[in-house]
Amino acid sequence: MPRGKIHAINAIQVLLKAQELNPKIPGISLNLGLAYYHQEKFALAIPEFAQVVQAQPGTLNQIEEEFMPHMDRRGFLKTGSIATVATYLTGSTQTHLLATPQSEPAKPIAATDTLQIALIGAGGQGQGDTRVAASIPGVKVVAVADCYNGCLDHAKELWGKDIFTTRDYNEVLARKDIDAVIIGTPDHWHMQASIDAMNAGKDVYCEKPMIHLYSEGPKIIDAWRKTCRIMQVGSQRVSSIIDKKAQELLASGAIGTLNMVTVWYDRNSAQGAWEYTVPYDASPETCDWPRWLGTAPKIPFNAEHFFQWRKWKAYGSGVAGDLFVHLFSGVHNITKSKGPIRAISTGGLRYWKDGRDVPDVMMSLYDYAEGFNLSVRTNFVDGGSESVGFVFTGSEGSMTIGSDGVSINRVPRETEPGVRAEFFSAPIQKRMLEIYREKYPVTHPTGPVLMGQERYVAPEGYSDHYHHIKNWIDAIRSRQPVVEDPVYGFRAAGAALLSNLSYETGQPARWDPEAMRLL
Numbered sequence: 262m263p264r265g266k267i268h269a270i271n272a273i274q275v276l277l278k279a280q281e282l283n284p285k286i287p288g289i290s291l292n293l294g295l296a297y298y299h300q301e302k303f304a305l306a307i308p309e310f311a312q313v314v315q316a317q318p319g320t321l322n323q324i325e326e327e328f329m330p331h332m333d334r335r336g337f338l339k340t341g342s343i344a345t346v347a348t349y350l351t352g353s354t355q356t357h358l359l360a361t362p363q364s365e366p367a368k369p370i371a372a373t374d375t376l377q378i379a380l381i382g383a384g385g386q387g388q389g390d391t392r393v394a395a396s397i398p399g400v401k402v403v404a405v406a407d408c409y410n411g412c413l414d415h416a417k418e419l420w421g422k423d424i425f426t427t428r429d430y431n432e433v434l435a436r437k438d439i440d441a442v443i444i445g446t447p448d449h450w451h452m453q454a455s456i457d458a459m460n461a462g463k464d465v466y467c468e469k470p471m472i473h474l475y476s477e478g479p480k481i482i483d484a485w486r487k488t489c490r491i492m493q494v495g496s497q498r499v500s501s502i503i504d505k506k507a508q509e510l511l512a513s514g515a516i517g518t519l520n521m522v523t524v525w526y527d528r529n530s531a532q533g534a535w536e537y538t539v540p541y542d543a544s545p546e547t548c549d550w551p552r553w554l555g556t557a558p559k560i561p562f563n564a565e566h567f568f569q570w571r572k573w574k575a576y577g578s579g580v581a582g583d584l585f586v587h588l589f590s591g592v593h594n595i596t597k598s599k600g601p602i603r604a605i606s607t608g609g610l611r612y613w614k615d616g617r618d619v620p621d622v623m624m625s626l627y628d629y630a631e632g633f634n635l636s637v638r639t640n641f642v643d644g645g646s647e648s649v650g651f652v653f654t655g656s657e658g659s660m661t662i663g664s665d666g667v668s669i670n671r672v673p674r675e676t677e678p679g680v681r682a683e684f685f686s687a688p689i690q691k692r693m694l695e696i697y698r699e700k701y702p703v704t705h706p707t708g709p710v711l712m713g714q715e716r717y718v719a720p721e722g723y724s725d726h727y728h729h730i731k732n733w734i735d736a737i738r739s740r741q742p743v744v745e746d747p748v749y750g751f752r753a754a755g756a757a758l759l760s761n762l763s764y765e766t767g768q769p770a771r772w773d774p775e776a777m778r779l780l
């Protein structure tokens with residue numbers, strides 16, 4: 262076994278030993294170990310364990326001698342690195358802990374190198390993105406634009422009363438002290454805000470879906486190429502270590518040849534169905550309604566439209582733009598595909614008949630020229646518990662991606678077809694069996710049986726969001742490509758929005774993923 266590998270360590274044993282050696286070690290709890298044991302999550306116990314024994318090097322030495330003779334001690338002490346090497350056996354499941362990329366800067370960042378960023382569209386996701394960006398060393402939030410006073414005031418609560426706030430993002434873009442902007446507006450503003458920002462010399466992080474209408478994709482790509490700005494699209498799973506592992510597993514043949522991807526997003530709650538709470542003070546005075554509407558059809562102030570915009574296609578893109586786009590960003594990353602060639606979609610408005618003009622149940626089927634099919638559905642009325650599933654099926658197994666990791670399941674196919682003769686007369690049955698065995702003599706398997714489950718889990722608290730925004734910040738500094746540029750973003754959104762197109766026309770929607778064109 263190579264140095265640095267821990268194989269088949271029983272976390273319970275380790276925890277028990279630690280307690281025996283030093284019962285005063287804080288935080289090491291047998292109950293924790295047992296809980297992890299029952300959840301088959303040994304891997305998760307280890308980083309926690311590593312963290313608490315760091316302060317007790319003597320104890321660590323003794324544990325190492327007894328249980329981890331092959332282990333790299335420095336790797337163990339550094340919780341991030343242990344992940345690369347940890348492998349545990351839990352029943353028939355092998356669990357591996359994935360490594361998180363190094364997140365600290367290689368060297369301290371000089372004050373003169375501080376990146377000054379601004380937020381355009383300071384609602385839920387924009388605030389989330391900006392909080393993450395501000396947690397990266399050398400990044401400072403200096404300005405925020407939004408159309409609702411409550412969000413502008415909250416921005417000052419979050420990033421200091423001295424930040425510049427405005428309803429007009431052009432005032433932000435005109436400032437020379439701003440290097441880059443995060444765009445967290447509703448979908449109908451993504452193109453204009455991104456192009457305006459790049460033309461003003463700012464690097465851009467734009468939330469998904471990159472486009473609202475197909476015609477917007479080439480315009481964003483054009484502006485990006487002309488201005489040579491760094492632009493990252495915000496489907497954070499593209500930076501996920503879980504999806505990266507899934508990509509490696511698929512490429513290594515872990516499930517054979519991919520033939521199907523199955524995804525579902527099922528919800529059963531008002532918030533899940535976008536019935537977001539409208540603030541009590543929403544009014545034409547506190548909300549800049551004309552600016553918020555932008556190019557959308559002019560209608561009188563409507564607080565529901567302002568705060569629950571996903572329910573109308575004038576501003577959002579239905580479940581396809583809100584949810585499916587994450588799936589396509591992930592599938593294209595994992596399979597290295599540029600996109601589907603055809604989609605067929607159906608659905609309807611079944612329950613949330615609150616004036617919305619987009620379906621709350623949608624099912625779509627996609628063809629990929631690489632030789633696999635994809636099915637995706639959303640049900641906002643699933644009548645039970647909410648669930649999300651992401652399953653890749655191949656000729657030799659299946660791969661399931663969850664929020665905390667990726668699993669491989671393999672059940673070997675029978676090596677002979679079997680014989681079905683019981684409906685025929687006894688002599689015929691007998692002779693058929695003889696013929697069958699002449700053709701398929703009984704063999705006794707040798708070597709290991711290729712079956713069982715393998716799990717690759719992310720460390721507890723892992724955030725792909727952080728790594729996605731970090732990837733953008735690093736690219737701004739290095740001027741190197743990001744993981745999800747506008748071409749990638751258009752291919753993901755272009756694929757997702759085929760569902761809407763097919764649903765609306767009642768016809769299959771065809772797409773050229775290479776040229777990024779509807780056919």
Ligand SMILES: NC(=O)c1ccc[n+]([C@@H]2O[C@H](COP(=O)([O-])OP(=O)(O)OC[C@H]3O[C@@H](n4cnc5c(N)ncnc54)[C@H](O)[C@@H]3O)[C@@H](O)[C@H]2O)c1
Nearest residue numbers: 382383384385386387406407408409445446448468469553
């Ligand atoms: N990556 C993810 O996981 C994820 C999750 C949620 C939302 N999103 C995306 O983030 C975006 C925002 O979603 P949200 O839920 O935060 O919406 P939200 O309604 O909470 O926030 C949008 C904000 O944009 C502001 N705005 C609208 N037009 C503007 C303009 N012209 N200038 C400045 N501000 C303007 C609004 O006033 C509002 O405060 C959407 O595109 C959505 O698809 C991504």
